[in-house]
Amino acid sequence: MRTLLTVTSLILALPSFAADALTDADEIVTNANLASYYAGADGRSEVRMIITDSQGRQQRRQFTVLRRNVEEAGDQQFLVVFSQPSDVRNTVFLVDKHLERDDDRWLYLPGLDLVKRISAGDKRTSFVGAHYFYEDVSGRRPSDDEHVLVETTDDYYVLDHTPKDAGTVEFASYTTWVDRQTFLPMKIEYRNAAGDVYRRVEVTGVEEFDGHPTVTTSRVSDLQTGGKTDMQFRFIKYDVGLPEDVFTERSLRSPPREWLARPKD
């Protein structure tokens, strides 16, 4: 039945491909947001991060991300548990992402045996030394920016985004190239006030997991310093049935082993 549906939609899609192109920027952004951050009702992924500085010196981080959608396209919960390097193992971030108010963020540092709440403040700070920002991990709220569709190519929707509150961000604008098939943003370029691109995020690998096209490798480049961070996402699984109580302060000190273990299938 499913196969039949797929075949039917393919047949239906092919001849009217161009005509199907979306023209509403907000709709594209909504779809892109869903494709990037809301696949499935929940999901898990292991992330390996290689941070390379301008001199080519590398640092690595490895962590597991558990995610649960509180509601479709709405609030979400994230649990990030570090496994490498061993001196930061079991460092945990817990994020309650809200659309209508500031996120709640908690941090557990096992070496100091300390649970801290992190004030919302600025989300555009480095994520543990990487060239990725906190906001890149949990996703920027589409409503924070004005979106304009500037071009529709054979493969991409090209959109320009300008912040509604320029005082809260370091960029003046950014441009995304959203894949027309998967709605995954394949490239994002951030511009400063002078109009120069100083930061670039590129998706270099996409695979389908449980029916969801998913980013498997990506890179963010800091064009000012020449540094970059590569991310590899592995052991991806959707709709694993993460219970709500995984995303509570209790998980900070005792991470939920059964949900963090790699799926062996």
Next chain:
Amino acid sequence: MRAALSRFSTEKPVLVYAIVALLTLVCGAMIAGIRIDTDPENMLQADQPDRVYHNEAEERFGIHDAIVVGVVNETHPDGIYNADSLSVLHELTRRIETLDGVVVADLMSLASSDNISQEGPGVIRFEWMMKDAPVSDDEARAIRAKVERLPMLVDTLVSGDGQAAAIYVPIESKDLSYPLSQEIRAIADSIETDSDIHITGLPVAEDTFGHDMFVQMGISAPLAGLMIFLLMLYFFRSPVLVIAPMLVAMATVLITMGILIGMGFTVHIMSSMIPIFLMPIAVVDSVHIMSEFADRYTSERTAKETIREVVGHLFTPMLYTSLTSAIGFLSLLLTPIPPVQIFGAFVAFGILLAFLLTIVLIPAYVVRMKPASLAKLDRPAEATAVDTPLARALRVAGRTAVRHGKLITAAAVVVIAISVAGIYKIEINDNPVRWFKANHPIRVADRVLNDHFAGTYDSAVVFSRDAEGARLQFVADARPLAEVLDPGVQSTVMAELDASGDDIGAYYGNLIAAIDDALFEVVESEQVLRLEELMSLAEAAQFDSKYFQRPDVLRSIEQIQEALQASGYVGKTSAVTDVVKVVNRELRGGDPANYVIPDTPEAVAQTLLQFQSSHRPHDLWHILTPDLTSAAIWVQLTSGDNKDMSRVLDFLDAYLEENPLPPDVEMHWAGKNFINVVWQDNMVNGMLSSLGSAFAAVFIMMALLFRSIRIGLLAMVPLSITIVGVYGIIGWIGKDYDMPIAVLSSLTLGLSVDFAIHFIERCRALMRHSGSFDTAMREVFEEPARAIARNAIVIAIGFTPLFFAPLVPYITVGAFMAAIMALSGVTTLIVLPALMSWAGPWLFVEQRRQGVFTAAAQPA
């Protein structure tokens, strides 16, 4: 050869003119390619180990040269913590960030700093310290409260007294420092404010210095030429006679500088002084020839004959004075400071060139002279009846010297003793910022900023721990385990195990990732166990390699910082310890009691992880390397004086003697301030060997020239007294022994021996001629003494335009050259005859045998 040269120049004067003119034009044209070098680092050879280490350390810790912009408010009760001053700081920062060539990521200012603070119990907040400019003074005061909780900022970005803030503007390349500092100046000027804005920093100082050097070469050197011309005109009262030596001097300067620049050497502060050194020296020889030609020329003989005779007669003494002067400068090659070596080599070259030009160009000039001009020279030879103040003074001096020989000798001994005592008081010290005059904007900015801050002079104590030994041990331990892995996973693990350990952070990271991947692929429990064992070995080795997150190591760094601070020699130190302590305190609720290093490496690692979760994670890599095998303590000094830096170096050496580092940890200094001390030490030691060897070489030449060791010794007396005397004066007046002072010793040696050569040579000739020592002593104080005195005056006054130079080293050189010429002229004309009056028979063995010392004086 001598005759051939002489014939050539008198037979083919036009060809000589053409060759010299062509050479001057070709070499002079190369001057257009001039490249100024003001980088103090170049005082050391490119491969000098301390310099190599310094550059390596700067790269390792990502240090760029920085322009320093200071915002100072000394009138507002809250200092710069008021809405206006901070808005100025904010606007300056934002606008400077837009300039091309600024390394924006590393720019440091309150307006680009992060803050970590408490927001209620258990809640911390990371945010920009001053994302927007404060609109009220209350907001400004709130920023003060935040800043004062962050020791990394206090006395670095804002002064402890709150009256000054600094913006450090790192630049991509030194070439940009001039345009950038101009652009920053323009921004500063466009901002309306009560605060003072100062712009300084090493690159700015270097650029300004380069500019002032051009001014010196463009103004002081031609001025010296003019001065010499006027002086000679005064002495000889004949423009015709004086023009020829000026031509020689100009050709010498242009050819020498042209070759220096054409050979690709940069013009450094030392080489910029070459013209002003060569000019008087080049003039002197030709003055000798011209004045002797004027004396001997009569209308009965042709000019050609006369000039050949004069050149033949003066060739040897001129060759020797040129050679000894050249040796004095060549000895600078033994000082391992490239700009000093280049200076020495090219001045020596110029001296020999001047000698060659003198004996070729002057005869050509003379034979081309119009009969009318020649006729004017045909006057009675300068008779004994010269009665000028100089002539009278010299006669009195000569009589007194001979009459009170022993007394004068005793006085000279006393002067030497006093001078030697002065030499012991000499303080060796240099400070490139002090090369600017005290009222120069750079000196002013330097003074103001160092008054308020803990110092703008940076150097770094760099610690590194060898990780390679431990890694090789780990590879040896891990290999047996890796060798029995399943073929499916073995190759990837093996490849990482055998990878290069150059980046130790990447090595363990990659290996652990490979083992982790393998763990997922194997199913057999024995393989899993092996991989797990391998994993724990690798993790342990990785953990061990991160040396500079060990609490005991950080505490010993902290103790070194405390000791340095307690010594009173440093303004402030900054290191990873400060970062760890601040983050630890804020994570634990902000209580000052928690401003300590945590107890475990993991805890330190997690504070560092938190620090990196900021807007500026890369700031950490200015004090630590990402693999944590190397760390730096940045030391700020309020003074750029080398003696102050040396004191810090000595202090730390003594401290580490008492509290030795572990054997696998190595400590090395880096930083501009340190480099200055290194080249200063090289210079002092180099100068000693330069002086020693030049002294020996000149002595040997003197003994050869006079064919007598005793007379050779006598010839060394004036220059010895001069050197001791000049350095004695330097010691007594408390002038620091710096680079220009150091070079003076060799100059003295080369120049003042000339006077002795001429004096002794003429004395010997007169003794031979008159057969009486007393007569010779009387006659030598006529024309010969006048020639020496005139030369001394020409050279001494020739250097005086340097007094108007914009940079202090030039003024120093000008002043001391004048002193050296005066002193060596006086010692030659007073001490030599005094010595000869009682030690003559012992010194002049041959003349004694001829009865010169017993013969009665001939009537005058």
